[in-house]
Amino acid sequence: MVDPVLSVTDLQVEFQRGTERISAVRGVSFQLQAGKVLGIIGESGSGKSATCSAILGLLGREGQIAGGTIHLGQQELTNLPRTAMRQIRGQQIGVVLQNPSSFFNPILTIGRQFTETLRSHYPLSRSEAHAIALEHLSAVGLSYPQQICRQFPFQLSGGMLQRVMIAIALSLHPSVLIADEPTTALDVITQMQILNLLADLRRQYDSAILLVTHDLGVIAQLADEVAVMYQGQFVEYAPVEELFDRPQHPYTRSLLASRLVVRR
Ligand SMILES: Nc1ncnc2c1ncn2[C@@H]1O[C@H](COP(=O)(O)OP(=O)(O)OP(=O)(O)O)[C@@H](O)[C@H]1O
Numbered sequence: 001m002v003d004p005v006l007s008v009t010d011l012q013v014e015f016q017r018g019t020e021r022i023s024a025v026r027g028v029s030f031q032l033q034a035g036k037v038l039g040i041i042g043e044s045g046s047g048k049s050a051t052c053s054a055i056l057g058l059l060g061r062e063g064q065i066a067g068g069t070i071h072l073g074q075q076e077l078t079n080l081p082r083t084a085m086r087q088i089r090g091q092q093i094g095v096v097l098q099n100p101s102s103f104f105n106p107i108l109t110i111g112r113q114f115t116e117t118l119r120s121h122y123p124l125s126r127s128e129a130h131a132i133a134l135e136h137l138s139a140v141g142l143s144y145p146q147q148i149c150r151q152f153p154f155q156l157s158g159g160m161l162q163r164v165m166i167a168i169a170l171s172l173h174p175s176v177l178i179a180d181e182p183t184t185a186l187d188v189i190t191q192m193q194i195l196n197l198l199a200d201l202r203r204q205y206d207s208a209i210l211l212v213t214h215d216l217g218v219i220a221q222l223a224d225e226v227a228v229m230y231q232g233q234f235v236e237y238a239p240v241e242e243l244f245d246r247p248q249h250p251y252t253r254s255l256l257a258s259r260l261v262v263r264r
Pocket residue numbers: 015016017022023024042043044045046047048049050051060062063
């Protein structure tokens with residue numbers, strides 16, 4: 001068996017809300033091989049985003065990793081300093097989030113943010129970085145990339161920002177991509193295009209993808225394995241065909257029953 005690119009063992013995530021401690025992730029373990037897609041499904045509040053944020057080092061002030069380990073290749077991530085984590089996020093772990101606006105700095109142009117991200121990861125001149133940015137903006141189906149580079153985040157639609165975020169992720173050729181509901185807010189056509197881009201990333205760069213979604217159709221299309229999250233735990237974790245054919249957990253059964261036909 002090949003070594004996994006991402007290996008999460010007994011992850012525990014807690015949030016502090018006032019005087020209350022919320023246990024959002026309670027002992028999640030999984031391994032992700034290069035070129036594989038693990039889909040995570042589960043009801044709202046089950047801990048899917050908390051799992052992603054923990055891996056990305058983006059839990060914020062209230063959140064903390066209360067136990068377990070996260071390995072990217074051989075490197076342990078859970079106690080890395082912020083700056084080291086920022087470098088890894090982007091270059092080795094790409095990120096596509098549901099809400100692109102939280103990803104962008106509102107006062108910087110798209111071009112500036114794209115080239116600065118590239119240049120913080122690779123030794124590139126400004127013009128080299130700009131050329132790479134244009135190329136990747138075109139690759140995600142954005143016409144007039146020059147014009148987009150001059151614009152600010154608020155001047156673009158949600159779908160366009162989502163594409164820009166994906167273009168940035170792709171340009172860095174991450175070994176792991178974390179996509180937390182990357183298409184939820186988008187129309188069906190854009191959703192399909194973005195899913196195809198994720199599939200390309202996997203094919204071209206052998207990137208492993210952790211994909212959170214509510215859409216079983218997306219899972220059927222893209223995932224190799226599926227984890228079903230329920231109250232902070234993986235209650236089921238299986239190859240996608242197995243899960244669709246023989247769901248074990250009552251929650252999974254009801255989820256599948258609510259969707260009559262799922263075909264691969
Ligand atoms: N910043 C936070 N402060 C306090 N509690 C939080 C915070 N973020 C998440 N939580 C809590 O942690 C639990 C898991 O939330 P999480 O966002 O991971 O769920 P999710 O599975 O991603 O849900 P959704 O499908 O709605 O995105 C929930 O109980 C949520 O209220």
